[in-house]
Structure formats: C-alpha cells, structure tokens
Amino acid sequence: MLSELQKKAAQAIVNVFETGRPQGDYGKVTYHPKDPGELTYGRSQTTLASGNLYLLVRDYCAAPDAAFGPHLSIYLDRLANRDRSLNFDERLKGLLREAGQDPVMRDCQDRFFDRVYWEPSLTAAKNMAIASALGVSVVYDSRVHGSWQRLRDLTTDQMGNPSQVGEKAWIEGYVRRRRDWLAQHSNALLRKTVYRMESFRSLMDQDKWGLELPFVVRGVLIDASVLLEPAVRVSAEDADAARLLRLQTPALHGSDVRRLQEALVRAGHAVTVDGVFGPETAQAVRAFQKASGHLKADGIVGPATRAALGLES
Known part of the structure; x- marks a missing residue:
C-alpha cells in the first residue's frame, strides 16, 4: 500500500x-x-x-x-x-x-x-x-x-x-x-x-x-x-483584497470580482454576477467610469473606481 x-x-x-x-x-x-x-x-x-x-x-x-x-x-x-x-x-x-x-x-x-x-x-x-x-x-x-x-x-x-x-x-x-x-x-x-x-x-x-x-x-x-504545496494556492483576493481587476487571459475570478459585479448592478448596470471578469463586466466597468464624469474609462478597477463603487479599498 x-x-x-x-x-x-x-x-x-x-x-x-x-x-x-x-x-x-x-x-x-x-x-x-x-x-x-x-x-x-x-x-x-x-x-x-x-x-x-x-x-x-x-x-x-x-x-x-x-x-x-x-x-x-x-x-x-x-x-x-x-x-x-x-x-x-x-x-x-x-x-x-x-x-x-x-x-x-x-x-x-x-x-x-x-x-x-x-x-x-x-x-x-x-x-x-x-x-x-x-x-x-x-x-x-x-x-x-x-x-x-x-x-x-x-x-x-x-x-x-x-x-x-x-x-x-x-x-x-x-x-x-x-x-x-x-x-x-x-x-x-x-x-x-x-x-x-x-x-x-x-x-x-x-x-x-x-x-x-x-x-x-x-x-x-x-x-x-x-x-505538500496545495494545488490551488491562496487566491489573489485573499492575499491582497485590492488587486487590480481587469479583462485578461486567463480571466480573473473570485469573490472580489463577484462583489464588483454586485456593485455594478446596484449602480444600474446590467452584468451577470458570476464571479468571472469577462468582456461583459469590463464593458459595464467602462460604462460606470464614463458616467462618473471623473474616472478614466479604461475598464480597470483600481482604488478610485473601487471607492466610487463603494467597495472597500
């Protein structure tokens, strides 16, 4: 054995x-x-x-x-x-x-x-x-x-x-x-x-x-x-709650992406809440940023966009 x-x-x-x-x-x-x-x-x-x-x-x-x-x-x-x-x-x-x-x-x-x-x-x-x-x-x-x-x-x-x-x-x-x-x-x-x-x-x-x-x-x-190293390591959102969220390959996914999507929905943007940062989420982020009047509409969620969405920085 x-x-x-x-x-x-x-x-x-x-x-x-x-x-x-x-x-x-x-x-x-x-x-x-x-x-x-x-x-x-x-x-x-x-x-x-x-x-x-x-x-x-x-x-x-x-x-x-x-x-x-x-x-x-x-x-x-x-x-x-x-x-x-x-x-x-x-x-x-x-x-x-x-x-x-x-x-x-x-x-x-x-x-x-x-x-x-x-x-x-x-x-x-x-x-x-x-x-x-x-x-x-x-x-x-x-x-x-x-x-x-x-x-x-x-x-x-x-x-x-x-x-x-x-x-x-x-x-x-x-x-x-x-x-x-x-x-x-x-x-x-x-x-x-x-x-x-x-x-x-x-x-x-x-x-x-x-x-x-x-x-x-x-x-x-x-x-x-x-x-003995876990095959699935500690996720980036657990290690750093303020990681940049953006469209990339492989797609970012996790609880922080889900919280972002929920905040976008609350802000009136149509997006599927699935925890995966795909093209739909990126488009919704850009729309939110453009509508804010002061954020750069680049589809990247950093400290300024987090603060505007009411997310913890």
Whole structure:
C-alpha cells in the first residue's frame, strides 16, 4: 500500500512528463497534428480522441459553481462525438485554459485522473504483484501515455511475470523494452518521449524504488515541499483584497470580482454576477467610469473606481 506522499510523488513524475510541473498544469491545452490523441487538456493531458476529454468536461459542467460550465456545455455534443474540428477551435481552447484556473475544475481533474488513470493503475499493478512506488508509477505512466497492455504482455512473454522473476527485474525489463519500442516507433512524436523511460531508469539506478525524497525528474526537483504545496494556492483576493481587476487571459475570478459585479448592478448596470471578469463586466466597468464624469474609462478597477463603487479599498 502506497502512502499518500508516495502517491503524490508517483503522480508528480507523470505530471512533469506531461506538463513540466510536479503539480501539473490544469489549464494546459495542446494540439499537434501528428498526435493520435489530438486535442489534449489538463493536469495529466487527457485527450479528445480517447473520449476522455468529453468525460472530464461533462463532469465539470455538472458541478455546482463551475464558473465556465455554461460556456463549455455547448461543446459537450461535439466532444462526445470526438469532432476533430475542435482541434482548431480557438474559443474552446481559450475556455479550457481559463477553466483551468477555476478551483472547481481543478477538483474535477484531480478526481477524474484518479478515477480514470490512477485507480486502474493500482489495480493493474496489484494484479501483476507490483508493489513498489516506482513500479506503480511506471504502470501509471504507461496507462496515461498508452499501450500499457501491449508492452506488459510483450515483457511477460519474454521474461515471465513479476512473481517469477522478481518485481525489480520485471520493471527493469519492461522499461527497457518500452524505451526500445518508443525509440523505434513510426510516430516521430512518440520517438521523442524515450525520456520517460530514461527518467525511470535513472531513478532505478539511484535505488529510488520507494520514491524516497528528494529526487529530480527532467531537471525538476520533487521534494516534500513541492508535493505538500496545495494545488490551488491562496487566491489573489485573499492575499491582497485590492488587486487590480481587469479583462485578461486567463480571466480573473473570485469573490472580489463577484462583489464588483454586485456593485455594478446596484449602480444600474446590467452584468451577470458570476464571479468571472469577462468582456461583459469590463464593458459595464467602462460604462460606470464614463458616467462618473471623473474616472478614466479604461475598464480597470483600481482604488478610485473601487471607492466610487463603494467597495472597500
């Protein structure tokens, strides 16, 4: 049984492979024409072609208080049908990037990747008598990256199963064969991912079978401070109640934006109170500033505009 810290360490390795960050990048959107997964998204990069992107977005849209749920819900049918034109839909990509900043989306992704990838990896590892944290991470990486069963069966046919040859020997053999398979793959993108197996090989050489901290993957330090850092950090409005509010990408969102929108409504401006600083809110801010007669109508909410709206500075 892996500890919670070992689980985080195992997942951090794959997060680094997928997004370059131990905590993952919840808003990362990627598309490459030679990637069989097509449009990919999120902390561990789930794909349009697999149908899992649809499942993730569906979960998010069904969640209470999903800030971008109404906007993304119009894409659900096309996501379910794996519509390849979505690979080029810049509005969808922008919405996904912005949604990645929403704590609701982050929570959905954590639960989704556990359910779809991590828990099946634990089951697969258990069925193979693989118990080490590093061994489980290898299985998890292969299930995220693809072709776990194919390379598992090839390794077992050539070596026997882990119970016969020992877990460490089997994992070493699997990593070696998977690296060779990737290196010789017809898809040039997959050939470039041999670093994944080389990273695991390096951890084996360091005898990090329990994923003892600290260790380095692809130049990224993974230690307790990184793994225990909350994926959703203290929001800017909690750290600084007077942050500038303006239209940007990803969109600002939070309780301070909601208070702004409520103040604009009280001032007679039509704006949706959803806690997201979008174009509608920016337009309402400019209208309020222009009507005041003394504020610069730039759509930016600083101390002067806050004071005029009766908000705390």
